[in-house]
Amino acid sequence: MKIVVGSDFHIGNKRLSHDNFLLNVETYLYPELRDCDVFIIAGDFFDRMLKLDEKATHVAVKVINDILEIGQTNKMAIRVLRGTFTHDKNQNELFWTLAEGMDIDLDYISSLSISTIKKEMRLRILYIPDNLVYQSSSDCIVAIKELLRDANWDKVDFVVGHGYFQHVLPRNIPHEPKCTFRVDQFNDIVKYCILMGHVHTPSKNANCYYCGSFERLSHGEEENKGFLTLTYNEETDNWFVKRIWNLDTTPxxxxxxxxxxxxxxxxxxxxxxxxxxxxxxxxxxxxxxxxxxxxxxxxxxxxxxxxxxxxxxxxxxxxxxQLKEKYVPYELEFETSTLVEPTLDNICELTFSHLANYGKTNGLTLETITTYMGELIEQVRSNVPQTSTDTSD
Structure with missing residues (x-):
């Protein structure tokens, strides 16, 4: 049995060539899908809200159609996880729309949930999308264990998530995202692997694998890019995890x-x-x-x-x-559909989110905004009395 897991495709990113992205998907991803039993997208399939008259939209529709056709032809199950809200929004529902009338095992997951995929093996999977309501990873773990108890499951086989674990956070980050997990929190929850999206650098810590992004999206991401394949070994009752590199990603x-x-x-x-x-x-x-x-x-x-x-x-x-390393926590941590009180910790994220929502970024990235505002924030912090620091989080 074979599983393919990819994340952070970021279709619509304005730094990337849409034609080059499509060629890379056809060259590296599709051949792995043609003998695959389960394909999982671990969040951030989209980069931003797309418009119908954009080339990126046409590419997204073609890629989704291609994946669905491979799924129907080869009886491949497809699972799509919602990533960061400011990237995916609700656009992944397009999978449902384009799959109408097809005989295909498809699901789109936008909430904390567990479910089974019935293939050669009966796979139990826990899904953890980004931007959940929990104030801490401990609160989320409690909710996960309640789901397992209600289903009468001891463990799941895999965790598929989009978010942070402590070991992937940048050094000197001014504050830790509110729902940051530790690998040991899942010791009695998952049997095999934790498969994560969100952080664009591929990594492995114990049984926790970050897929990394499919393409390079910015400076500081000069490492290899690609996705994961997992192949089951019946003799050892374990999965062999392999990275497939996208050798033609943007330099x-x-x-x-x-x-x-x-x-x-x-x-x-x-x-x-x-x-x-x-x-x-x-x-x-x-x-x-x-x-x-x-x-x-x-x-x-x-x-x-x-x-x-x-x-x-x-x-x-x-x-x-150094300012970028200190003030860029990679991604936005809140859902932009809710009112968020501005603080020194989130003002750069709020500024970027506001511009993105109105389509006014004009090529600006969160990284760029953070760089421009970093020195000003540092000056403000140095003038804030210690007693006024908000520690409620």
Missing amino acids: FFTIYLSDTKSYEENCKILISEVEKKFVPRLWGYLRIKCDDTDLRQRLESFAINKWCDQLYVSSISSKQE
Whole structure:
């Protein structure tokens, strides 16, 4: 028996080529689905709310139709988990619409739930979508155990979720998302694996696997991208987990240049590094890191003039990079359909969410907004009396 799990496809992300995304799905994902029993999308299939006249919408409809046709032809069960609300919204219901009249085992999950997939094996699965109402992971675990008790189940075979575990949070994060799990909380809940979406970097900790995103979406995501396959071994009663890499995902590279070298020397180094990294063809996103402001701006202008038709060029300093690491908690933690009180911890997220809801981001990302506002937030924090800090969460 074979299961394929992918997450964070982010269809509609404006940094990605829709044609390239479609080609990558056809090249890497579809061949794995054709001999697959169960396909699971662990959240963030969409990147944002799409409009009918967008190319991204046409790509999304084609990909969904392709998956449904593979599912019907090969008797493959399909499970789609709602991811972060600001990404998926309720657009995953499109799977239901396009599957109308088809003979297919399909389910879309938008709430904490357990259910069974009956294939060669009877698989019991716990689903944990993002943006749940629980104030802590402990509260969520209590609700999970109530579900198991009501179903008269001792354990589930798999957990499929979209959210955070402590081991994947960035260092120096100013606050921990309110429903952050620990792997040990699931020791008496799951028999085999925890399969997660949300964090774009693939990882493994004990039996907890983060799929990572299917494509690179920004700088800081220069690692390999892809999805998971799980194959059952009847003799050992266990699952072999394998990563399938998307070898043609969009390149994002940061090149470090020295402020102790001359402009001319750095230009030579930059040309050499670009030729080494951007292979087999020159395309993608280049970020120049240099701490000398004047030199960095000159080098950025040089790169833009030289590779304007092939590369998107930006630059950053060490201080700006540290602010990103300190203030970017990867994703929004609240559902934007509810009123949220602004705080120093969530003001960047609220700003981005507001712009996204009205389609006014114009290429801005949460990462960019956090960078711009980081120093101001730091100044405000330093002037806030210790006694006024909100510790209610």
